[in-house]
Amino acid sequence: QPPYPGIGRTATPAELKAWDIDVRPDFKGLPKGAGPVSQGQDVWEARCAACHGTFGESNEVFSPLVGGTTAEDIKTGRVARLNDRTFPGRTTLMKVSTVSTLWDYINRAMPWNAPKSLKTDEVYAVTAYLLNLGGIVPDDFTLSDANIADVQKRLPNRNGVTTAHAMWPGKGMGKAGDFDVKAKACMHDCEAEPKVASLLPDFARNNNGNLAAQQRLVGPQRGVDTTRPPG
Amino acid sequence: QPPYPGIGRTATPAELKAWDIDVRPDFKGLPKGAGPVSQGQDVWEARCAACHGTFGESNEVFSPLVGGTTAEDIKTGRVARLNDRTFPGRTTLMKVSTVSTLWDYINRAMPWNAPKSLKTDEVYAVTAYLLNLGGIVPDDFTLSDANIADVQKRLPNRNGVTTAHAMWPGKGMGKAGDFDVKAKACMHDCEAEPKVASLLPDFARNNNGNLAAQQRLVGPQRGVDTTRPPG
Amino acid sequence: GGAAGAAVAQTAADGDPNILNLPEHSKGLGQPVAAEGYGKPSKFETNVQRRPSPGLTQTAQASVSFAPLQSLFGIVTPSGLHFERHHQGWWDIDPSKHRLMVNGSDAALLKRPLVFTMDELMRLPSVSRFHFIECGANTGMEWGNVAVPTCQYTHGMLSCSEFTGVPLRVLFDLCGVDYKRARYVLAEGADGSSMTRTVPMELVESGEVFVAYGQNGEMLRPEQGYPLRLVVPGVQGVSWVKYLRRLEVGDQPYGTKDETIHYIDLMPGGLHRQYTSTQECKSVVTTPSGGQVLLDKGYYQISGLAWSGRGKVRRVDLTTDGGRNWRTARLQDPVMSKCLTRFTLDWQWDGKPAIIQSRATDETGYVQPGTRQLRAVRGTRSIYHNNAIQSWLVEESGEVRNVQLA
Amino acid sequence: GGAAGAAVAQTAADGDPNILNLPEHSKGLGQPVAAEGYGKPSKFETNVQRRPSPGLTQTAQASVSFAPLQSLFGIVTPSGLHFERHHQGWWDIDPSKHRLMVNGSDAALLKRPLVFTMDELMRLPSVSRFHFIECGANTGMEWGNVAVPTCQYTHGMLSCSEFTGVPLRVLFDLCGVDYKRARYVLAEGADGSSMTRTVPMELVESGEVFVAYGQNGEMLRPEQGYPLRLVVPGVQGVSWVKYLRRLEVGDQPYGTKDETIHYIDLMPGGLHRQYTSTQECKSVVTTPSGGQVLLDKGYYQISGLAWSGRGKVRRVDLTTDGGRNWRTARLQDPVMSKCLTRFTLDWQWDGKPAIIQSRATDETGYVQPGTRQLRAVRGTRSIYHNNAIQSWLVEESGEVRNVQLA
Ligand code: HEC
Ligand code: HEC
Ligand SMILES: [Ca+2]
Ligand SMILES: [Ca+2]
Ligand SMILES: [Ca+2]
Ligand SMILES: [Ca+2]
Ligand SMILES: [Ca+2]
Ligand SMILES: [Ca+2]
Ligand SMILES: [Co+2]
Ligand SMILES: [Co+2]
Incomplete structure (x- = not known):
């Protein structure tokens, strides 16, 4: 007899199917299906382009999805422009390191105003189209559960992440306990140079x-009237 | 130099006069003045009776002010009816042990909808009227700062209070630390007789x-629908 | 009676439609940020309100509204549900015009009477502390008999907040108070009643009493004395003077209306105890509690609140058989002095009638008394300071009723 | 610039008219009890609101509103002012229809997948705990330069509440989770974004993680996930999944959008740190702070907040000379683990320019770094996890400005 009789009941297979939609980096959870770039373009133009721009370049409602990756990046698995401070913004394709993430997110959350309205094959197709815009798959490509692992091997930033840090509070990854920034609590005549280097310009x-x-x-103070000049 | 320079400034005499209105049981704070019962009756009928009743007997907006005290109480300084469980309610005059309290409260808070609108002499007068209704002062009495201490000696419940208890968290009075109710924390096979002696009747x-x-x-429960009978 | 619309999972053969048919909120776009610059509870929570008890008072401005303890979690009372007790109505006072005066009953009791603005008070050193506030008349309707059905009405003149303000000692030091002679403090409000109460200087000297402007992170609510109230931990609410305008130090207590005509406790024999101020150790089970219907047999977590005006709660015992046998409950951290403490205990309800009670013990060793023990000393006419053990009868139907035992 | 309408006591020869002329509220009858069954702040407090930062996001449903830290006291954030972060808007979900599912990435990871109603969850053993929640992107606008003027915008994706709910371990035990293999937990929301994040099983096993329905004594607010959210103490807010509908246990992390495309920290060299979750030790002075004007020279109480995702705050040091010399601040009780701690320190402002900073140390010995120290390791493009020491410049005019030092 369980400690809390009558509390909780076994989930049915249909219920699990309805809600267990996540797709992991190893593609566990990915449903079977396929969609070509061409179909993806149709989905994109009908359901996505209004917000993200025809080429995923729009910055109207969110940062651009596509741009900033190169054929060289696809080879190395590292996006070189992440080191280019002059490059404006960081697109989704510059950052994403697992293609499962794209599939999973589009499937659960896009279109933004009608999430979960895409059919499985449409998710494959529109993901293919985005990858195609980034030059990761060719124009005649059909993305499917069978070949998505191959696409992963071409993702521009697939080698661009590390878990070697102390900020994962578990033992499965990272290096908990070993802080990267080691400050000291100096109390008197400290080295600090109290020179202002940055402040908001008057405009x-x-x-x-x-x-x-x-x-x-x-209270002890008021808010400053910023409709008037300082001083 | 004070620890918090510029914080707080000395109150002026006029400010102290405006706000320091309390009157203590020893009559410290009582302003000079006087008012006869007859004037008090006029004030009462004009400013008080609508709420408290012509004879202070009304229970419309608050418990009756007058009633339940006797000539014998005035002698003993103890209101006998406080021991009479059949007597309905407890009036103000049955409870009040210091006449300063009546004066102070009427002065600060009455009439309820226009507090602090009475003149000092009107407060004396209407207090006199209330005392007269209670048979504490005669019809031709004029209450004043000079004779109020004598009236205190006739207050029906003047000997009716004690500070011999553990519920004053200071040393000036009471007997802090000596609880009057000493329960024990029995854990098993305790004497308790779990028989219901009182509950709300169905009506x-x-x-x-x-x-x-x-x-x-x-949540774990709902509210019971009390528009329907129990069960 | 019976449960009003318990949501039973309508599980069809293949599953719950609430799972199988994705809800609108999983398929659409919700509301924007800062739709409310100051947010409100869910519309499904409108039953959780403070309420007056019908017939208890004859006016609505000299009255009480009770906090819905039966629906609260943890120890913090949401400020919107804080119980109310007004004597002449509440006000929303302009803080830029509010002043606090400190003076002496006679001029020699302090070096200088001072006036403070809110700007000044809020610059001074402050403390933030969690404390309960309980009206001295809480549970007062129940001295003789069961009078009201739910713990909202039996115990709802009780709330708990994180208060922020200036220790009164700081202000008194600035005034140069003669602590030798000045053993009493008069606190006075700025509302129509200009509520006054006497506070012992000992509680000021201990650093406990403070003039508060903050409550649960924001300013006090108007119903709780905005912009300034006195906080007197452990002492009944009437002493926590709202709209605080003046403090006077003196060498005698002040015999104010609410310590001479009210908040005096009638004892057997006809004497009134005066200046009863401390809220003694007390507790109440809030889940399950009167007016509720349990949905089913089986596991429940009994949960409730314990507090003491004399310090920390040390222990809470629970019975489900009307007091024959008791088990010690878990106390939820943090356990703070003169603050509510949440307790919980596991219970398997077998569907038979049960009588649930809680009994708190504080760090002084004081044990919360049963109704009979309390009445044996104080009778049934005290009105104030009823800290008796509360009994809830769980009937076979699942309905919980307020009862008193023989 | 300059103070906007500071209320100077207009003291005539005989005294302050606010004292000499009794205010209306001392001479009239106020409002009744339960005028509001659920009360609101004073009308004089309308400046205290949560606010979005103009231009920060392109939509209002995938956006942020910031808590007005500069106006808060103590450690509890009033729920109406709790910061908001939505990805696809917020909803007011009917709790009687809400369900929580627990399943495994594969069937062998647990004995039985379970579905719970809110009625059932609220019957289970619960805990109430005070914890801060901070968005991983808090202070993110300030990695490179000063970007915003007040601590509402620099640090306002931070709030602290007493949360109530069921330890996740209780649910997992009911499901018969194989803790040996199942080292990762996926939490999933029911809103449009169906937000997902991976949580380490270690935090579940320690008993720290719970599924919360209560916040500051009442139910969660809709903007904070009513009726159910995950509480992951010490971990960035994005993991505290709102409108929680599902928990999955697995043997690998899940690489969700908000741990693969966002909430990854770009390091010098172009690598992103992934699964950075812990909020490291941090503090900020809230009084005085950017955008304020001090009314006068003289005494001020410097006050602020410190917190650590790794446990308790052990110490906070303060400087008013831009870091040359430091004094240790008072910590306000209670100091709780993974909870805000309020600190205060006395300061006499001499009217000269001053640079105020606070530096917190937690119980692990970790010391909050300066901007330069943090940048030396992490550069300026991380977006997330900026826990650098904050500097406020007090100018001679009394105006306080957000600055970064050389
Ligand atoms: C109505 C506007 C709208 C539409 C239509 C829309 N999106 Fe989006 N999309 C957004 C917004 C806003 C976000 C950012 C959401 C957030 O902050 O969590 C977003 C995020 C994304 C992201 C994640 C980007 C990142 O870096 O986090 C992807 C991928 C995406 N959209 C793809 C699509 C696809 C594919 C479609 C069509 C099937 C689509 N979107 C339709 C507004 C839209
Ligand atoms: C508009 C109604 C109203 C008027 C007019 C009014 N009162 Fe009252 N009075 C009340 C109410 C209501 C209370 C109870 C207030 C409370 O609960 O604190 C009260 C309380 C009192 C009390 C205290 C009784 C007790 O036992 O606490 C006295 C004495 C009193 N009034 C005298 C007067 C006098 C004298 C006047 C006229 C000068 C007056 N009242 C006018 C409504 C009124
Ligand atoms: Ca069930
Ligand atoms: Ca952008
Ligand atoms: Ca001043
Ligand atoms: Ca009555
Ligand atoms: Ca006086
Ligand atoms: Ca899954
Ligand atoms: Co009261
Ligand atoms: Co976020």
Whole structure:
């Protein structure tokens, strides 16, 4: 007899099917299916382009999805432009290291205003189209559960992540306990050089609205009236 | 130099006069003045009777102010009816042990809808009227700062209070630390007789409104529908 | 009676339609951030309200609204549900015009009477502390008999918040108070009643009493005395003067209306105890509690609140057989002084009638008394300071009723 | 610039008119009890709101609103001011229809997948605990330069509540989870984004992770995941999945969108750190802070918040000379693990420019780094996990500005 009789009941196969939709980096959870780039383009133009731009380049509602990756990156599995501070923004394809993530996310969350409305084959197709825009798969490619692991091997930033850090609070990965930044708590005559290196320029003073209206009307201080110049 | 320079400033005499209105049992704080019962009756009828009744007997907005005290109580300084469980309610005059309290409270808080609108002499007068209704002062009495200490000696319940208890968290009075109720924490086979002696009768079930609407809609339980009979 | 619309999982052969048919919120776009710059509870929570008890008072401005303890978790009371007790109505006072005056009953009791603005008070050293506040009349309707059905009405003049403010000792030091002579403090409000109460200087000297402007991270709510109230930990709520405008130090207690005509406890024999202030150790089970219906037999977590005006709760014992046998409950961390403590205990309900009670013991060793023990000393006419053990009868139907035992 | 309408006590010769002329509220009858069954803050507090930062996001449903830390006291965040972070908007979900499913990545990882209703979850043994929640992107705008003016925008993706719910371990035990193999947990929401994140099983086994329905005594607010969210103490907010509908146990991490495309930290050299989850020790002075104007020279109490995702805050040091000399601040009780800690320190402002900073140390000995120390290791493009020491410049005019030092 369980300690809490009557609490919780076994999930049915149909229920598991309805909700267990996640797809892991090793493709566990990926449903069978396939979709060609050409179909993906149709889905894209009908369901995605309005927000993300015809070529996934739009910055209107979210950062661009496509751009910034090269044929060389596909070879190395490292996106070189991540080191280029002059390159504006970081696109999805520059960052994503597992193709399962793209598939899973589009499947669960896109289109943004109608998530979970795509059929499985449409998810394959539109993912193929995005990969094609990034030059990762050719125009005549059909993405499927059978070949997605091969695509993973061509993902531009597939070698671009590391778990060698102390910020995963488990033992399965990372190196818990070994902080990377080791500061000391100096108390007197410390090395600090109290020179201001960065502050908001006067023209940006009111960028977040009038701060006088963002502080309590009573207390040890008031909000500064940023509709007027400083001083 | 004070530890918090610029914080707090000395109160002026006029400010102290405006706010320091409390009157203590030893009459410290009582302003000079006087008012006869007859004037008090006028004030009462104009400013108080609508709520408290012509003779302070009304239970419409608050418990009756007057009633339940006797000439004998005035002698003993103990209100006998406080021991009479059949006597309905406990009036203000049955309980009040210091006449300063009546004066102070009427002065600060009455009339309820226009507190602090009475003149000092009106407070004396209407207090005199209330005392007169209770038979504590005669019809031709004029209450004043000069004779109020004598009235205190006639207050029916002046000897009716004690501070011999453990519930004053200071040393100035009471007997802190000596609890009057000394329970024990029995754990097993305790004497308790789990017989229900009191519960709400069925007709009172809905007195506090439908309890189904007073409990969260989700959780380990619901609110009982008290518009329907029990069971 | 019976449960009002218990949501039974309608499990068809292949599964629950609430799972099989994806809900709208899984298939659409929700509401934007800052739709409410100051947010509100879910619309499904509208039953969780503070409420007056019908017939208890004759006016609504000299009255009480009770906190819905039966629906609360943990120890913090949401400020929107904090119980209310007003004597002449509540106000929303402009803090820029509010002043606090400190003076003496006679001029020699302090070096200088001072006036503070809110700007000044909020600059001073502050403390933030979690404390319960309980009205001295809480459970007062139940001295003689069962009077009301739920723990909202039996125990709901109780709330607990993180208060922030200036230790009163800081202000008194600035005034140069003569602590030798000044053993009593008068606190006075700015509302119509200009509520006054006497507080012992000992609690000021210990650093416990403070003038608070903050409650649960924000300013006090208007119903709780915005912009300033006195916090007197462990002492009944009437002393936590709201809309605090003045503090006077004196060498005698002040015999105010609410310590001479009310908040005096009538004892057998006809004497009133005066200046009863401390809220003695007390507890109440909130789940399950009166007015509820259990949905099923089986496992329940009994849960409730314990507190003491004399310090920390040390232990809470629970019975489900009306007091014959008791088990010690788990106390939820943190256990703080003069603060609510949440306790829990596992219970398998076999579907038979059960009488649930809790009994708290505080760090002074004081044990919460049963109704009979309390009445044996204090009778049934005290009105105030009823800290008796509460009994809830769970009937076979699952309905829970407020009962008192023989 | 300059103070907006500071209330200077207009003291005439005989005194302050706010004292001499009794205010209306001292001479009238106020409002009744339960005028609001669920109360609201004073009308004088309307400036205290959560707010989005203009231009930060392109939509209002995949966006952030920041908590007004500069106006908060103590450690509890009022639920109405809790910061918001939504990816596909927020919903007010009917709790009677909400379900929680627990399953395994493969069938062998647990004995039985289970479905729970809210009624069932709320019957199970619960805990109530105070914890901070901080978005991993908090202070993210400031990695390279000063970007925003006030601590609402620099640090306001931070809140702290008393959460109540069921330890996840209880649910997993009911399912018969094979803890040997199942070292990872996937949490999934029911909103449009069906937010997913991987959580280490270690935090479940320690008893720390729980599925919460309560927040600050009442149910979670819709913006915070009503009726159910995961609480993962010490870990960035994105893992505290809202509208929690499903938990899956697995033998590998899940590489979800918000751990593969976002919430990855770009290091010098172009590698991203993945699965960075812990919020390392951090602090910020909230009074005085950017965008404020001090009303006068003289005494101030510097006050702020410190926290660590690895346990308790052990110490906070403060400087007013930009880091040359430091003093140790007072920590306000209670100091709880993975919870905000309020600190205070006395300061006499001489009217000269001053640079105020706070530096927290946690119980593991980790010391909050300066901007330069942090950048030396992590560069300026990480976006996430900026826990650098914050600097506020107090100018002679009294205006306080957000600055970064050389
Ligand atoms: C109505 C606007 C809209 C539509 C239509 C839309 N998206 Fe999006 N998309 C967004 C927004 C907004 C986000 C960012 C969501 C967030 O912050 O979590 C996003 C995020 C994404 C991302 C993740 C990008 C990243 O770096 O995190 C992908 C991939 C994506 N969309 C693909 C698609 C595809 C494929 C479709 C069509 C099938 C589509 N979107 C339709 C608005 C839209
Ligand atoms: C508009 C109604 C109203 C008017 C007019 C009014 N009162 Fe009252 N009075 C009340 C109420 C209500 C209370 C109870 C207040 C409370 O609960 O604190 C009260 C309380 C009192 C008490 C205290 C009784 C006790 O036992 O606590 C006294 C004494 C009193 N009034 C005297 C007066 C006098 C004298 C006047 C006229 C000068 C007056 N009242 C006018 C409504 C009124
Ligand atoms: Ca069940
Ligand atoms: Ca952008
Ligand atoms: Ca001043
Ligand atoms: Ca009455
Ligand atoms: Ca006085
Ligand atoms: Ca799965
Ligand atoms: Co009261
Ligand atoms: Co986020």
